[in-house]
Amino acid sequence: MSTEEQLDHEKLMTLFGNVFNDVQGAVAILMSYLGDQTGVYRAMDKLGSSSVSAIAKEAKVDERYLQEWLASNAARGYVNFNAETEEFSLSPEQASVFARENEPTCIQGLMQGVVGQFIKEDVAIDVFKTGRGRPWGEHHECCFCGTERFFRPAYASHLLEEWIPALEGTEDKLRMGAKVADIGCGLGTSSMLMAEQYPNSTIHAFDFHGPSIDEAKKRAEEKGLTNLEFFVSDAADIPKNGYDLACIFDAWHDMGDPVGIASGIKDVLAEDGTFMVVEPMALDGMANNIANNPASGMMYGFGTLVCVPASKAQPVGLGLGPQAGPKKLMELLSEAGFGKVELAAETTNNIIFQARV
Ligand SMILES: C[S@@+](CC[C@H](N)C(=O)[O-])C[C@H]1O[C@@H](n2cnc3c(N)ncnc32)[C@H](O)[C@@H]1O
Incomplete structure (x- = not known):
């Protein structure tokens, strides 16, 4: 001083x-x-x-x-x-x-996610100091359950009522019977909601974290869902099954190569298929987020502890972070080769994009 x-x-x-x-x-x-x-x-x-x-x-x-x-x-x-x-x-x-538990204002999942970060603070310090990546599997299990519990009420309230109806022509296809890929599905909440709502459709859900897929399979079995299958798979290796809808919920920014992965997803879609990307709510630009986004302190915190290290642990390691904002996200989708990229919906916690070729 x-x-x-x-x-x-x-x-x-x-x-x-x-x-x-x-x-x-x-x-x-x-x-x-x-x-x-x-x-x-x-x-x-x-x-x-x-x-x-x-x-x-x-x-x-x-x-x-x-x-x-x-x-x-x-x-x-x-x-x-x-x-x-x-x-x-x-x-x-x-x-x-x-x-x-099931009310949209229940905050225990978020609390659980935060506690999970405190439990492994020694790992956080090491990652922060060394700049190394931190794979999803290196987090305390509170991180997986907390994430699912925190996101579930938003998905339950908005996915079927607002987000899917906002995608051009997709809801009818799902009602009649379509093929859906849920990529980076975690514990499978979004996959199960879609499987329950659209019994004529087939849902394939992918995540590279084996323990999350094991838990998701158990939960789907308890619900007796027969039109839903889970696979341990990297988002870069999705089979070319001609999906009518591919979606990524709160995970695209966690991936090391979001452009490469989106480009690959383009190739697994049916000719008139849609890619829906659900991302955390964010504004354009860091200064704007700091000044005007009330959740940005927490979101940049999760970016430091979870999202950027998860991305840096993967090939390319872009480290996009959870507050990239709509402009940047739409640019990346265009860069991946999607010709029609639109903001489809917005809710308190999320921004939703539809991308078509
Ligand atoms: C924040 S969680 C979201 C999970 C789930 N979509 C949800 O909304 O509850 C991010 C998920 O993305 C998965 N993930 C990250 N990178 C991945 C990749 N390259 N391939 C497959 N899954 C990936 C993680 O294993 C984790 O389950």
């Missing part, structure tokens, strides 16, 4: 306050994760306003730890405390965010 440098006390306190709030948030995330994994929020949702001992009994957790946990949650506004009755409760909104 130079001797002439003066600290502006007000600015300092504002910054300190913001960061302190983030630290409180980081602890709150771990608290929330404990409540999720032990079923405490679900027990509270079931019981309604209750004493600590009643909640401890229902969730089968230690009462003394629970009391401390509840106080921490109440201080963050995650649960309510009634000082007169000494009972804790969840409002419908708190239940929706913390306890109810």
Whole structure:
């Protein structure tokens, strides 16, 4: 620090306050994760306003730890405390965010994804320092389940109702019976939604991460889906089956060679087939994202920890990152040889492109 440098006390306190709030948030995330994994929020949702001992009994957790946990949650506004009755409760909104798995506002998957990153912080430091790539399989399993849990509500709310109908001529084909490739399918949520909705269609789902495909197969089997098959395969090696629809959900930017892979996908499509690319919501340009995209701090963080290292672990290693923005993404699709590239839809978390030859 130079001797002439003066600290502006007000600015300092504002910054300190913001960061302190983030630290409180980081602890709150771990608290929330404990409540999720032990079923405490679900027990509270079931019981309604209750004493600590009643909640401890229902969730089968230690009462003394629970009391401390509840106080921490109440201080963050995650649960309510009634000082007169000494009972804790969840409002419908708190239940929706913390306890109810299938509601679109349930945030536990995102929390789980963040916790997964903290668990392997030593790997993150090594990757950051050395610049090496980090394959998807080098993450804690919280990363896979958390990603699926976080994305699932958005897919369940929008994929069948908005995204597929926004693609020209595709929905009718899927209803009548079409061939679909879901590439980089992870645990297969999008593949299963499409297989259930379009029983006349055949869905082939591909991912190069074997354990994710094993889990996806198990889940599809439990649902009794017979028009869906999973394959362990790199996105560069998709068979030329003449797919009417090929799609990539929240994974294209993770790939080392997005242009090469999109170019290959062009060759596995039927003559009038469509390539749908679902990417995280982003604006054009880093300065724009920093200033105007409220999720960009988190997204550039995931870019640092997950997406850019995943890409750098693959051939070409472009390291596109999750905030490339629509202009850049559309340019890359054109570069891959798609003549008609359009923004098909936008939702809070995603931007959706349709690309045709
Ligand atoms: C963020 S996850 C998204 C998973 C899934 N599409 C979803 O939305 O839940 C990214 C996925 O892309 C897969 N992936 C990345 N690069 C790949 C490649 N070159 N070939 C096949 N899969 C790839 C990863 O294994 C991972 O499952």
